[in-house]
Amino acid sequence: MISITNLSYFIGGRALYENANMFIKPKDKIGLIGLNGRGKSTLLKLIHGEYAADTGAISKANDCTIGFLNQDLLSYQSDDAIVTVAMGAFKDAVDTQREIEKILHRLETEYSDELVDKLSKLQEKFDHLDGYSMQAKAEEILEGIGFSTADLHRPLRQFSGGWRMRVMLSKLLLEKPSLLMLDEPTNHLDLPSIEWVENYLRNYEGAVIVVSHDRTFLDNVSTKTVEVTQGQLVSYEGNYSFYLEEKELRQEIQQNAFENQQQKIKQTERFIERFKAKATKAKQVQSRVKALERMDKIEEVVDDSAAVNFRFKFNQQPGRFIVDLKHVSKSYGTLDILRDTSISIERGDKIALIGANGKGKSTLLRILAGEEPVDGDRTIGYNVIKAFYAQHQLESLRVDNEILEELLQAGSGKTEQELRNVLGCFLFSDEDVYKKIKVLSGGEKSRVALAKTLISEANFLLLDEPTNHLDFISENILIQALQQYLGSFVVVSHNRHFVSQIANKIWYIEDKQIKEYPGSFDEYEYWRKKNEASVAKVEPPKPKKVVEEKITLPQKTPSDQARLKTLNKELSKLEADIAQLESKKVTLENEMASPEVFNDFNKLNGIQVTFNETVKNLESLTEKWEETAMAIEAIEKK
Incomplete structure (x- = not known):
């Protein structure tokens, strides 16, 4: 369907791709992976035709259509209702419907057989284009991806960038192109929507290329993995988990071959050095010199995995309880977020707060941080020192500071070398640490703010979507950091692999109440799916009415x-x-x-x-x- 042959693309003097090759078959489900900055998004734009290759060719079948969801669509605005925007996927049907409406309007004042005949043909065409079901299809996909029925007729302009991106994704899914290209689609989806999209893409009739740093999403969608590395496109015939196993095996074989070749090179060089002055061995020496020159050198395996080589510590130990919420309620006007709910965080709790968007996860995080007023009692425990990471924390970065300077001024007490190590883990190495904050991209600022949060003396962390804009290596660093962290934390995240690695408790908001599952994410998922299956078969018993006894607490003597x-x-x-x-x-x-x-x-x-x-x-x-x-x-x- 699409063939990429000897593709080269340069940015300045740097080769992003050099003689790279790849073939996309009609039903391929490809996970495109690689470190940030290696050119994944650029490859999608080259395939889409937005960029032109310096050398090589990208050949497409004549009937191949491409749908491309990229981050640029966040800025798209329209006063049309979102269901109308999504129905833009059915362009011929929509145009035909408009023609039908014009003729019906004319027939009100100028009836003629010619107009009736034209109307009949247009209605037949509209039926052939399946126009009578296009609104139902658009509504089904929009609701599947997280919109409520009441949202469908609201103007696109009223929604945030992430929700607008969902509308554009819905439009692309309705268009059903031969090749669907998605650049980081899960950044703007909550867990229920991610699961819905996974199921849709698995059954999609065309080919799919997904750029994502969500391992679980890639495992559930892709049947082929292509890694962008060292200017090449390396294919693996399986999902992300298969890729990890296969790459390890390939690297082991490559490293053994490299070591054997190096040994052979050393032996050959010793022979040349020993006998180069002997006339009787001149022919053999020259033969070995030429053999060395002709030899295809095997590259040594470069380990691009990273381990945390610094420790997160704090001087003040908190008491047993970190935060205690009792009979807390929160609302915005007539919109209730929480209603008379109680819950506690104890020392050592590693909590993942999960669930659909709009349930109040970020609001709850701000309540725990003391940044949101509530009705009820919020008690902060003894010696609790908090640090809060959220997207709005980026605004607190001092734009005229260099990156290293920003961390030095954070007051962590770490040496410059320790801070360089931390920044290196978050992809700021060598001279990068001297970049000014004001020249950084949104993703780079996020990584600086996250590093700044992790080096603080806080014994209680609050993290809102910390894996956004992180590649696999940086995500792995964050996982290791949080696994080693001796304090307590609450993390809001839709990244299932990340949550499964760091949480020992799961929180979710249901019926305006904060609910807790006292176990890992994998255990929670097993319990949830089992519960959903049993609820479908058996009607749950009505909860018994609990009469709360008023207890008079003793006063301090x-x-x-x-x-x-x-x-x-x-x-x-x-x-x-x-x-x-x-x-x-x-x-x-x-x-x-x-x-x-x-x-x-x-x-x-x-x-x-x-x-x-x-x-x-x-x-x-x-x-x-x-x-x-x-x-x-x-x-x-x-």
């Missing part, structure tokens, strides 16, 4: 006040002692790592004994700190 004062003093002393021991521990670790000590067994053994004793004392003091903090919390709750 003078002795409680005195005890509280004593405990706070003890806590301060424990914190000072813990800080001293932590400093001592770091010093001892550095001493043991120094070559002078490491190579001297007696010195190393002596420091090791002191180190073990320090760790033991530190654990003991930390345990006492927790007991004291809980005692303080118990008195303060009276």
Whole structure:
């Protein structure tokens, strides 16, 4: 259907593609992957004809039609209702309908057999074009992708960029082109809509190319994976999980071949060096020199995976409870978001807040952050220090700062090298760290703001869609960082792979209530699907009416006040002692790592004994700190 042959495309002096090849068959479902900046979106634009190749050819079958969903469509505006915009997919039918309406209008005042005959032919054509069902088809897709029935006749202009993108996706799906190209479609979809699109694309009659950083989406949609790497298009005949296994196998074979070739090269070079001065061996030497020159060099495998090589720490340990919401309600005018709901976050909770858009996830995140007024009680726990990452946090970046300067001013206490390591993980390396914030793209600013959040001294993180604009490597870095993080966090995300790796509790909003599932995302999904299947068969029992008993809480006595004062003093002393021991521990670790000590067994053994004793004392003091903090919390709750 489409053949890409010896494609080369240059940006400045840099080759984005060089003699790249790829073939797209009529029913291919292709996941196009690769690091940010490698040219995935550029390839789609080359196929679409927006860009022209420098050399090579992109050949298409005569009957091949292409539908392209890209981020540029976010700016599209119209005063038409969204169902009308979506029906633009049926251009011939819509044009015919307009002709029919004009003739019907004329027939009201100038009846003639000629007009009646023309109307009859147009109605026949309209029926042939399946025009009578086009509105129903448009409504079905729009509702499947997340719009309510009431939304369908609202003007497109009234919707945000993400929702406008959904309308354009609906229009493309209705057009049913031979090749459907989607650039990061899941960035603007919630979980129910993502699942709906997955199912639609799996059964799509034409070919599909999807650029996405959502692993689960790629696994569920693609039957072929093409990686953009080193200017080439490397194909794998399977989904993303297959690609990971197959790539590892290919890299192992390549690395073995590289090492064998290097060994052969060294042997050949030693022979040449040894016998180049001997006339009797001149012919053999020349033969080996020519063999080396003709040899096709095998490239060494470059490991583009990354591991977190820095630790996230904070000086102040929080109490047992982080945030406590009791009988909280939130509404905007007549729109209720939450109604008389209660829930708590405890130390060590790693919570993923999931669900459909419009349910109030971001609002709940702001409530937890204390940035949104509510009816009811919101209590922040002892020693809780929060950091909040959301798209609007980008506005707090100081635009005249360089990237490294922005992180240095964040007050984390990390060295410049440590901050460079952090920025390197988020794809800012070498001279990139000296770029001004004001010249960065939206995605780059997001990565800076995310890095800034993660290096803070916060023991409670609130993250709103942190994986948007991150490629697989950066997403993996974030997963590792959150897995190592010793504090608590709440993350809003529609990225199922990401959520499955970092959460030990799942929150969702249902019937204006915050609901909790006390387990991983995979366990939650199994439970949800099982529940949905059983609900379809059996009507659920009516919930029993719970009568709440009013409990009179004890008031603080003078002795409680005195005890509280004593405990706070003890806590301060424990914190000072813990800080001293932590400093001592770091010093001892550095001493043991120094070559002078490491190579001297007696010195190393002596420091090791002191180190073990320090760790033991530190654990003991930390345990006492927790007991004291809980005692303080118990008195303060009276």
